[in-house]
Amino acid sequence: MRLLKWLLLRALILVFTFGFFTWAGSVTRLQGTNIRAYVPDKNNKGVRVCKGLRAGMSAQVLSRGKTMARVKFGNDAQPPECRNRWAWVPHKYIAGGTSPNAARPPTQDDAITEAGRCPGGDCSPGASRPTASLEALFSQNYQPLIIVNDNDGSRQSMRNCDQFIKLDGSLGPFGRGTLQAIEAVDPGGRCFAGGQIPLAVCPRYGSFSPSQRLKFWVYAFAAIAHDESGCNPAATNPTDGVGGSDGMFQLEYAWWRRRDSDRNARFCPHRPTNSRNLTFQFQCTASILKDVHCASSKRPGGRPLGRGMAFWTQLQGTSRVTSRMIAAYPGCR
Numbered sequence: 001m002r003l004l005k006w007l008l009l010r011a012l013i014l015v016f017t018f019g020f021f022t023w024a025g026s027v028t029r030l031q032g033t034n035i036r037a038y039v040p041d042k043n044n045k046g047v048r049v050c051k052g053l054r055a056g057m058s059a060q061v062l063s064r065g066k067t068m069a070r071v072k073f074g075n076d077a078q079p080p081e082c083r084n085r086w087a088w089v090p091h092k093y094i095a096g097g098t099s100p101n102a103a104r105p106p107t108q109d110d111a112i113t114e115a116g117r118c119p120g121g122d123c124s125p126g127a128s129r130p131t132a133s134l135e136a137l138f139s140q141n142y143q144p145l146i147i148v149n150d151n152d153g154s155r156q157s158m159r160n161c162d163q164f165i166k167l168d169g170s171l172g173p174f175g176r177g178t179l180q181a182i183e184a185v186d187p188g189g190r191c192f193a194g195g196q197i198p199l200a201v202c203p204r205y206g207s208f209s210p211s212q213r214l215k216f217w218v219y220a221f222a223a224i225a226h227d228e229s230g231c232n233p234a235a236t237n238p239t240d241g242v243g244g245s246d247g248m249f250q251l252e253y254a255w256w257r258r259r260d261s262d263r264n265a266r267f268c269p270h271r272p273t274n275s276r277n278l279t280f281q282f283q284c285t286a287s288i289l290k291d292v293h294c295a296s297s298k299r300p301g302g303r304p305l306g307r308g309m310a311f312w313t314q315l316q317g318t319s320r321v322t323s324r325m326i327a328a329y330p331g332c333r
Helices: 002-024 108-117 132-138 173-185 210-229 255-260 278-293 321-327
Strands: 027-029 035-040 047-053 058-064 068-073 086-090
Touching: 035 068, 132 173, 132 210, 173 210, 173 278, 210 278, 210 321
Parallel strands: none
Antiparallel strands: 027 058, 035 047, 035 086, 058 068, 068 086
């Protein structure tokens, strides 16, 4: 009888242990050379690189993203600063570690092809199509984002930035995606077309007509994307804060950061999402601009873009890089 009870107890322990680890995540081993992991600092306000990890070391997979997995190291990890810590580890360093979301990570050329084929980059069935008012804006001329070479004075549009506005002034797929995102996030037109976002970087913005304001915002989105990623929708920065950032606007990659920052869950989902999706990138960017800067009951006068608080560091002052690029828009001064 004692033997039976002992066997039953052991069986329950095994079932509980197996069930717990199945729920918490699978155990894997690291592979490759020059393995790096990105470990949050003690204040959880940034990350540091943990080098010297060796192939064959075990780790528990907590979750998987597009290009990295979130893992937990045990107390035998080397080097010591990785012990009992969770970290982001690129899939290539994890045994069998390809992204669960795709056979291969999407490239920026894939994203550009997608954007050119589908309005706003959204190819899903039933995806919203542009309204008549947007169709009219699509065919108008725009101010291209020109980069002046300080060495020889030559003027050019950085690769991919002409996907917003081409050098001939015609609207590119990223420009169309911007306008559709603005319409989705601000359907009444109060903030963007209505001029309720004050702009320290463009003092005469208030005198623009509604259509001129929308044209301005395509240029502004291109300027932000230029400085953040070179207008590359597949750009990643795993060392940016806790959880990293990615996309052409370098938005929060970790869904819980979007939640903790109280982003609009409709446009910046508080759950794991494909942050390479262009519709997400445009709409979440427009939503952040609206929520942070547009006039509201809490901020009757709004929060000026280009002065003080802003999501993007290079917009936190009129002398910052992105602020100066936007200020160059014709008619702003």
